[in-house]
Ligand SMILES: NC(=O)C1=CN([C@@H]2O[C@H](COP(=O)(O)OP(=O)(O)OC[C@H]3O[C@@H](n4cnc5c(N)ncnc54)[C@H](OP(=O)(O)O)[C@@H]3O)[C@@H](O)[C@H]2O)C=CC1
């Protein structure tokens with residue numbers, strides 16, 4: 001399979017490159033491929049001659065986006081649409097990622113793909129408009145709405161918690177925001193599983209459209225942090241207590257949804273993909289970051 005992936009050093013881009021090892025994957029980010037620059041997209045399309053185009057690039061700095069809306073929209077809405085349109089012009093299917101932050105979190109139950117979006121911040125709005133722009137630009141698009149993405153590389157909550165655990169005597173983490181972590185490797189597995197059908201399917205096939213895919217089971221950021229430190233402790237990492245706090249005790253520039261849990265039954269029905277247990281994926285991530293539990297690393301090891 002020949003793939004063009006927008007994004008190279010990002011979490012999902014790197015997981016895709018690993019999952020599609022043995023296939024022809026061209027993964028590019030600025031300056032080689034800038035979603036906001038149509039000429040660079042054309043050049044990348046020419047060079048890669050892909051059968052499938054995947055957009056793993058995005059503006060993902062949730063707080064910074066509040067003061068940087070123009071760039072967030074340029075990348076997450078217009079840039080995504082540029083790439084989707086370039087794929088459509090060549091008759092190619094397109095895979096894109098979106099976020100639980102398109103929801104306001106007030107439903108009180110897991111969100112399905114049929115639920116109305118209502119983002120609370122600039123990042124979520126830019127991603128929501130990106131979804132619509134992508135589907136309009138390329139009817140052969142599959143959008144994976146995911147959440148709380150982590151991996152051994154890049155900036156993410158796992159790495160933040162390990163760093164804070166090494167530095168502080170106690171961690172304080174919000175316990176009233178619900179959702180589920182998703183490991184980039186599990187998203188790459190999903191793309192790998194979906195790809196053959198999307199290559200063959202015509203516009204209108206049920207395989208295209210929006211799909212929710214997070215890890216399971218649902219938890220809170222505090223629940224996630226506690227599991228990270230518990231599993232890290234098994235690997236000899238320093239493990240200070242994790243104190244549950246309220247969102248009001250942890251002010252941030254952007255408001256996060258209080259309950260962005262995603263109902264993932266549609267992707268299971270249509271594509272046969274089941275949510276991965278994030279605790280097992282976390283273990284594999286920590287094996288890479290710290291070492292296996294049996295490594296017997298010293299207390300306080302990084
Ligand atoms: N991270 C998360 O928690 C979640 C992510 N998602 C979505 O999943 C997808 C992948 O996210 P993730 O892998 O975590 O993201 P990362 O932030 O790890 O990587 C994003 C990549 O996009 C690149 N990029 C930024 N601007 C442009 C541009 N104009 N043109 C080309 N590339 C660009 C970045 O390059 P550089 O670093 O040089 O700017 C970076 O390599 C995104 O669509 C994101 O919205 C959904 C839910 C949760």
Ligand SMILES: Cc1cn([C@H]2C[C@H](O)[C@@H](COP(=O)(O)OP(=O)(O)O[C@H]3O[C@@H](C)C(=O)[C@@H](O)[C@H]3O)O2)c(=O)[nH]c1=O
Pocket residue numbers: 060061062063098099100101146147148149156157160164171172173174177221250252256
């Ligand atoms: C570092 C830290 C964060 N928090 C809180 C803040 C916030 O409510 C929550 C998550 O923190 P972060 O800022 O790391 O995560 P955030 O940047 O909000 O992560 C989001 O990124 C974008 C790209 C997405 O699409 C979302 O699905 C989601 O993964 O944890 C604490 O309570 N204590 C802490 O020590």
Ligand SMILES: [Mg+2]
Pocket residue numbers: 009029
């Ligand atoms: Mg970079």
